[in-house]
Amino acid sequence: EAKRQGRGRACAFDARLDEDVRLRRRIETGLSQAIARDELSMVYQPIVTGARHEIVGFEALLRWQTEDHGPISPAVFVPIAEETNLIHELGDWVLERSLAALATWPGQYVSVNFSPRQFRRPHFVDDIAQKVAAAGIAPERVQIEITETAIFDDADRAAETLDRLRALGFRIALDDFGTGYSSLYNIRTFALDVLKIDRSFIDGMPRERESMAIVRSIIHLAQSLGLGVIAEGVETRAQVDLLRVAGASHLQGYHFSRPVTPEAALDLAHRRWLSPVRPVATGTQG
Ligand code: C2E
Ligand code: MG
Ligand code: MG
Ligand code: MG
Numbered sequence: 001e002a003k004r005q006g007r008g009r010a011c012a013f014d015a016r017l018d019e020d021v022r023l024r025r026r027i028e029t030g031l032s033q034a035i036a037r038d039e040l041s042m043v044y045q046p047i048v049t050g051a052r053h054e055i056v057g058f059e060a061l062l063r064w065q066t067e068d069h070g071p072i073s074p075a076v077f078v079p080i081a082e083e084t085n086l087i088h089e090l091g092d093w094v095l096e097r098s099l100a101a102l103a104t105w106p107g108q109y110v111s112v113n114f115s116p117r118q119f120r121r122p123h124f125v126d127d128i129a130q131k132v133a134a135a136g137i138a139p140e141r142v143q144i145e146i147t148e149t150a151i152f153d154d155a156d157r158a159a160e161t162l163d164r165l166r167a168l169g170f171r172i173a174l175d176d177f178g179t180g181y182s183s184l185y186n187i188r189t190f191a192l193d194v195l196k197i198d199r200s201f202i203d204g205m206p207r208e209r210e211s212m213a214i215v216r217s218i219i220h221l222a223q224s225l226g227l228g229v230i231a232e233g234v235e236t237r238a239q240v241d242l243l244r245v246a247g248a249s250h251l252q253g254y255h256f257s258r259p260v261t262p263e264a265a266l267d268l269a270h271r272r273w274l275s276p277v278r279p280v281a282t283g284t285q286g
Pocket of ligand 1: 045060061062073074075078094113114115175176199232233234235252253254255259
């Protein structure tokens with residue numbers, strides 16, 4: 001009896017594994033056709049200053065709308081693309097779209113996510129420099145977001161890549177900061193401009209003392225090292241207030257705006273401020 005039960009369980013487990021593998025294959029096949037089928041799009045989420053909530057940049061985020069399964073999250077499909085060469089095709093598409101959007105904005109920068117495999121590709125620096133130059137865009141207006149995974153494997157090579165990007169004028173942001181491996185080692189060793197404090201820490205504010213303490217420490221550390229910070233996933237007024245007191249230089253999250261279409265982003269870029277938050281009037285009333 002016990003044996004039969006055991007076998008039954010093993011079969012159920014196998015079936016689930018099978019289903020996972022099938023799902024991955026379907027995603028892979030679907031992704032390889034997504035560009036041609038016009039199923040991909042970009043959305044842009046404002047990044048605002050901590051003090052006055054001025055929109056100074058936008059993070060570019062990829063979206064995939066499938067015919068059969070509706071929208072699929074990049075948190076699901078990017079890792080699958082990352083395991084194949086598909087990530088390069090997607091990445092090129094993302095960069096091209098992001099630069100085109102940026103070209104229409106009055107002064108903001110675009111912050112583009114690059115996966116570890118893109119970052120480690122030979123000619124990564126030359127490729128991006130060439131594309132940015134061809135679009136007539138100053139590298140200072142492009143922020144490159146990488147995670148700690150991207151620099152972890154081959155530290156020497158990563159350091160060299162980052163130095164070259166920096167020398168060309170690109171900004172470098174370390175994404176999901178605090179969740180990766182040996183974070184302190186990374187900020188000591190690599191040429192960075194900005195730490196993006198992972199959403200999981202902001203999410204714990206103000207409930208958890210530990211999250212509060214970690215966020216304050218990261219901000220303090222960034223200030224001491226002359227780095228900027230972007231607090232990710234700011235959803236509440238209480239978090240905004242606490243982050244202001246803690247001295248966070250930049251904020252990003254649903255409290256200010258969800259990621260929006262290119263048209264809406266252009267509109268926000270021209271307005272520069274997110275209502276109802278407005279800058280303190282400094283000139284005559286208009
Ligand atoms: P990420 O780079 O850390 O992006 C931030 C994620 O947090 C985005 O999810 C964004 O929509 C979400 N977010 C922003 N504010 C809030 C908030 O207040 N509350 C909550 N709950 N979420 C918030 P998204 O767009 O689903 O992207 C997930 C991840 O997929 C990204 O994490 C990034 O790692 C990856 N990804 C997205 N687009 C690209 C891309 O073009 N290239 C690469 N390589 N990866 C991408
Ligand atoms: Mg990011
Ligand atoms: Mg992030
Ligand atoms: Mg993340």
